[in-house]
Structure formats: structure tokens, C-alpha cells
Amino acid sequence: MGIRMDEVMRQPFLEEATVVAGNDLLEKTLVEWVSVMEVPVENFIRKHEFVLSTGLGCADSSKALEEFVKDVIHSGASALTIATGKHVVEIPQSVVKLANEQGFILIEIPWKIRFSDIIQEIVQLLNDEKENERHNAEQVRQQLTDCVLNGGTLEDIISRLHEHIEMPVAISDQKQKIRANCDFDTGVIDTINGFTEGTIEKVTPPDLPFSEHPLYYHLDQYDVNNQRCYELTIYSNAKKQGYLLFMPDHPTDLTWYTMNLLEHGLTACALYFLTENAVELTEIRLKDNFVLSLAKEKQDLDAKWLSKGELLGYDLSLPYVCIVGQIRSKDNDFLPKESERDQSMQSSLHSLNYYVQKEITHASQNLNRQTMSTFDHGEIIIFLEIDHHPHQETVNHFLDMIDRRLHDQLAHTDIAWGIALHQEGFQVFNESYQEARTALDIHIEQHGFGERTFFEDTRVNRILLTMSNDTKIVDMMKETIGPLIEYDQKRETDLVHTFMTYQKYKGNVSQTSRALNLHRQSLLYRLRNIENLTKLSLIDADDSFLLELSVRLWLMHKIK
Incomplete structure (x- = not known):
């Protein structure tokens, strides 16, 4: 001015x-x-x-x-x-x-x-000069805003701004990667980011000839390799989106008028990033809803669905295996449903989803396989492109990459996986999801978190699930292990787990006691207690089979 x-x-x-x-x-x-x-x-x-x-x-x-x-x-x-x-x-x-x-x-x-x-x-x-500057600044503001609203790029914004402030200017994203540049020395930015060697000093507070304009107090000044540049942070939706960088010949070039133009440029950049984020979020929501519908609703995949998938970048004609994961925080067991979560937990879940999605993308790119994925209240749903057979090797390789990288980034969480390829093969997404979910539920109930279960490996458990639909069999199961369950609940013991571990090691007391970290006499005491409560002998093959069958049915009944 x-x-x-x-x-x-x-x-x-x-x-x-x-x-x-x-x-x-x-x-x-x-x-x-x-x-x-x-x-x-x-x-x-x-x-x-x-x-x-x-x-x-x-x-x-x-x-x-x-x-x-x-x-x-x-x-x-x-x-x-x-x-x-x-x-x-x-x-x-x-x-x-x-x-x-x-x-x-x-x-x-x-x-x-x-x-x-x-x-x-x-x-x-x-006053005339001030009014003229105000009028010119308003015209520049309108130009920059129209540029964004008419679909202009960051390069378009920076070109218009450069034309009016007549100094090198650039825009970088929040990771300080250059998105647009007009005459700005990228070597200066590389030095600031540590990509190249050089002398750099952040001057605090900035050495400025003026102090009246409000934007002066938000400037960061860098002296880099005997060159001086300034930086303003771009915010939208209360989030840091990137940086506006400029390099005047002399600090006196940063007049009130120039700072007004930079402020309008900052607003235009914020609007651009807001629009970009909105488009990206809309695309993400469309993809999430599409994949969620594929998984949880029985669809007739006609030409309309195939075309919709193609518009979103999905080829539904390929064979896919369904992978369902469940995230558990080691501190909070299962992540609760959305209605039960406070704002902090919701933010935590969003952060988990971000990391998981990033690793899904990384793994699919490494394997050169298409994926469709979404998240639903802590549940991860992935459809992974596979060859017809065998598919387990591809899935294991895919999940190995995800688990290995997530273990380093999310040390306080575990993920269990259920995997299914429906026997009919193509375009049976809902059926594959139901089978993968069943495999996951069986895995969590029997093994807890970590590792993974393929639906095709759960045949015994699925037979038990079918048996659990018979009320007479369920009544017999309850009569057999009811006293054992009641004892565990009242005394906060785990005799059921003790018995199943004993069965796993085929009645070998030494191996069982080591697995349970129990003294041999303590294990024998527990086994006698199981016999007393159930009125069954663990050394009798029929009794032992009946008790194990009842426990497995009880576990399947819990899953249902």
C-alpha cells in the first residue's frame, strides 16, 4: 500500500x-x-x-x-x-x-x-490508491475462486497468482511434495525437506519490514543457501493440507497489497484441496457402499452391476476370493460397534482403517492383483483376484505382506482372518462373504486372534453347526457339559479349555501341563474335577468323545 x-x-x-x-x-x-x-x-x-x-x-x-x-x-x-x-x-x-x-x-x-x-x-x-488496490485484489480473489470452481488445477491457480505478485511461487502438499510451481527454485525446497545438502536456517520471528497485515504473523521464513523464502500453511477443514511458498527479491516486496493477494491465493488453495478431498471422499464412499452391497446383499449381477463396477474401476468378471478380517485392540479386546464408541475410539478406528487400506493397496500392487475392499465397524472385507486353483498360496502371500507390515505399525492390535472361495466360483460375492465370515467366527472362537482360517478347512465345524440346529442334540449337549460350564462361570476357571488342550495332546499329561503352564498335580486335579462334574471318564473313549463333541457343539452354538 x-x-x-x-x-x-x-x-x-x-x-x-x-x-x-x-x-x-x-x-x-x-x-x-x-x-x-x-x-x-x-x-x-x-x-x-x-x-x-x-x-x-x-x-x-x-x-x-x-x-x-x-x-x-x-x-x-x-x-x-x-x-x-x-x-x-x-x-x-x-x-x-x-x-x-x-x-x-x-x-x-x-x-x-x-x-x-x-x-x-x-x-x-x-485513499484512491487504497481503493484501487482493494478493487484489484477483489478481482484477483474472484479470478482465483472462479479458477477453482471451474475445475482449474493448482498450476492454474499458481500461474494467476504469479502474474499478480510477480515473484517465484509454489504449492506443495502436506508431505511437502511440489504440486505446482512458477519460477520457484525447487532446490530450495529439497534442502528444506532434507533431500539435498545445504545450509538452512529457520528465522523466528521472520525478519519483515512490516507488521500490520495479519498474515505476517503466520509466515515462516527460511534462509537457504543464501536465498530467502517464505512459507504459509494451507488449512481446510481444520487440517493442514499443504504449503504456499514464495520468494521475493527483497522483504520490502511483501507489501500490504502483496500480502492481500497471497491471502487470496491461500484461500483458493484451501478451496482446491477441500474440493479435491470432497471428490476423493465421495469416490471412497461410493466404492465402500458398492463393495459392502456386494458382500452383504444377495445380488443378481446383471449388466447394470457390471457396468457400475467398471465405472468404479472394478472388474467383476474376474474370480475373487473373499477375505474377512476382525481387528482387536490388545487393550480393548474387540473394537466396539460404532454406537458404543466415543469420539476418541472412532478416531482410532479411522486411523486403523487408514493403515490397513494402505497395506491392502501395497500388497495388491506387489502381487499385481485387483482388490475390492471396505470396512464395516472394525470388520475388514476384501475381495482378492485369484487364479482358479490353487488359491491358498496367493491368499497367504497377500495376507503375509499385510500382517508383517501392520505388525510394525500397529503393535497394539491383532487381526484374525477368515477366507472363502465359494464352490460356484464366479460372481457369488455374498455367498463367499458368508462363508468367510463363518470361517472367521469359528477361528476366533477356537483359536482367538492371529493366524487365519480357510472355509474349506472347517468341514468338521460346519457339520457341528448343522447338528446344533437339532434341539434334541442341543439338549443332550447342555445336559452333558452344563455342570462344567456353570462351574467355570461361578469359579472363573477354564476347565473347558483344560479339557480341549488335554484332547489336543491325545491325553498326554506331560505335554498338556507344559502347554497350560501347569504343575502336573494341578492338571490331574483339574481332570478329576472335570470327571466329577460331568460324570464321565476321560480314559473311556466313548465318554471322552461325547464330552469333546458336546464342547464343540457348545462352541458352535455360541457362534450361532
Whole structure:
């Protein structure tokens, strides 16, 4: 903001003025205000003021006038105009010499020119200039906004901004990767990011010639390899989206007007990122809803569905295996459903989904396989492209990559997986999901978290699930192990697990006690307790089979 001194000197009210020093400085000196000042100066003059004086108090001493001029120069004023004829008859040569040596504009006007006329005209010029700058800035703001709303790119935004601020400018994303650039030295950014060696210093607070504009207080300044650049952070939706970088030739180029333009550029960039994020989020939601419908709704995959999948980048004609995962926090067991979660837990789940999705993408790219994936309240649903047979090797390789990388990033979580390829093969997404979910439920109930279960390996359990639909068999199961379950619940013991571990090691007491980390006598005590509660003998093959069958049915009944 301001007008040049040569413009001031061309005005009619200064026709009789004489520039006695600094005539070559008129074109590059700005005036931002006008004031009248006499001795003493002290701190009453601010930078870029056009100062008027009668020389009152210096009439009898050229030395006093010289000291007065020196104080005006040191205040940062743009120029000093002295009215001669009364207090100062003529400006001494010593004062003219001082002004020339200091590179300062010194003007002489006749006594008859009224200061009020000068002040009025300069204030009018300043107001006109301010209104012109406001109008121009508004036009730039409209151009930048229209650029975004009409589908312009970041390159379009930066080109328009560069045209008006006339300095190198660039836009980077939140990871400081350059998205758009106009004449900005990318080597400076590489040095800031640590990609290349060089000297770098972050100057705090920034070394700026002005402080009035609000945006000055949000600037970061970097001195890089003897070059100076500035950075503003781009925010939208209260999130850091990227950075606006610019490199003026000199800090004085960052005028109020330039800062206004940069502020409009910052707003346009924020709007662009907001629009970009909205488009991305819309696409993600469309894909999530599409995959969720494939998995959880029985669909007739007609040409309409195939076409919709193609629009979203999915080829439904390929063979897919369904993989269902369940995330568990080691501190919170299962991640609760959305209705039971507070805001902190919801944010945590979103973060987990982000990491898992990133690893799904990484693994699919490495295997050169298409994937369709979504998340539903802590449940991960993946359809992975496979060859017809065998598919287990491909799935294991895919999940190995995900589990290995997630283990490093999410040390406090476990994931269990259920996998199914429906026997009919193609386009049976809902059936594959149901089978994968069943395999997952069986796995979690029997083995807890970690590892994975293929549906085709759960034939015994599926037979038990079918048997659990018979009420007479269920009643027999409850009668057999009811006392055992009741005892575990009341005493907070785990005799059921003890028995199943005993069966796993085919009745070998030593191996069972080691697996359960129990003393041999403690294990024998538990086994006798099981026999007493169930009235069955563990050394009798029929009794042992009946008890194991009942336990397995009970577990299957819990899954249902």
C-alpha cells in the first residue's frame, strides 16, 4: 500500500516545489502517510511518511536544522519537505549534503503553499490508491475462486497468482511434495525437506519490514543457501493440507497489497484441496457402499452391476476370493460397534482403517492383483483376484505382506482372518462373504486372534453347526457339559479349555501341563474335577468323545 514519490511530485499542488536532494530516488520511494513535524522528532514519525516542516526551532542554527533532518531520516520517513521564507530562509548546503549522503529525498517549497492543501491532496491520493488496490485484489480473489470452481488445477491457480505478485511461487502438499510451481527454485525446497545438502536456517520471528497485515504473523521464513523464502500453511477443514511458498527479491516486496493477494491465493488453495478431498471422499464412499452391497446383499449381477463396477474401476468378471478380517485392540479386546464408541475410539478406528487400506493397496500392487475392499465397524472385507486353483498360496502371500507390515505399525492390535472361495466360483460375492465370515467366527472362537482360517478347512465345524440346529442334540449337549460350564462361570476357571488342550495332546499329561503352564498335580486335579462334574471318564473313549463333541457343539452354538 502506498504511492510513489514521483507521483506525488507530479501533482499541481507541488508545482513550485524543488527537489534539492534525492531526485533519483523518487521512482522507488513509497509514501504511506503524510504528517507535519517540528523539533523535537523523537518517535512521532513512522516509516514511509511524507513529512512537512517549517523548520520552527531551527531558524537561528543550521546545526540545529541539520540535527532535525538527521532525526527525520533515521525515523524511516520517505521524504522531508521544508517550507522556506520565514523560519528557514534557505536550506543550508550542509543539510543538502547530508540528505544526499544518506540517500534521502529533501524538498523545498515556498512559504505561501498551505500544508493543509498538501495533506488533503496526498490523503486523497492514498485513499484512491487504497481503493484501487482493494478493487484489484477483489478481482484477483474472484479470478482465483472462479479458477477453482471451474475445475482449474493448482498450476492454474499458481500461474494467476504469479502474474499478480510477480515473484517465484509454489504449492506443495502436506508431505511437502511440489504440486505446482512458477519460477520457484525447487532446490530450495529439497534442502528444506532434507533431500539435498545445504545450509538452512529457520528465522523466528521472520525478519519483515512490516507488521500490520495479519498474515505476517503466520509466515515462516527460511534462509537457504543464501536465498530467502517464505512459507504459509494451507488449512481446510481444520487440517493442514499443504504449503504456499514464495520468494521475493527483497522483504520490502511483501507489501500490504502483496500480502492481500497471497491471502487470496491461500484461500483458493484451501478451496482446491477441500474440493479435491470432497471428490476423493465421495469416490471412497461410493466404492465402500458398492463393495459392502456386494458382500452383504444377495445380488443378481446383471449388466447394470457390471457396468457400475467398471465405472468404479472394478472388474467383476474376474474370480475373487473373499477375505474377512476382525481387528482387536490388545487393550480393548474387540473394537466396539460404532454406537458404543466415543469420539476418541472412532478416531482410532479411522486411523486403523487408514493403515490397513494402505497395506491392502501395497500388497495388491506387489502381487499385481485387483482388490475390492471396505470396512464395516472394525470388520475388514476384501475381495482378492485369484487364479482358479490353487488359491491358498496367493491368499497367504497377500495376507503375509499385510500382517508383517501392520505388525510394525500397529503393535497394539491383532487381526484374525477368515477366507472363502465359494464352490460356484464366479460372481457369488455374498455367498463367499458368508462363508468367510463363518470361517472367521469359528477361528476366533477356537483359536482367538492371529493366524487365519480357510472355509474349506472347517468341514468338521460346519457339520457341528448343522447338528446344533437339532434341539434334541442341543439338549443332550447342555445336559452333558452344563455342570462344567456353570462351574467355570461361578469359579472363573477354564476347565473347558483344560479339557480341549488335554484332547489336543491325545491325553498326554506331560505335554498338556507344559502347554497350560501347569504343575502336573494341578492338571490331574483339574481332570478329576472335570470327571466329577460331568460324570464321565476321560480314559473311556466313548465318554471322552461325547464330552469333546458336546464342547464343540457348545462352541458352535455360541457362534450361532
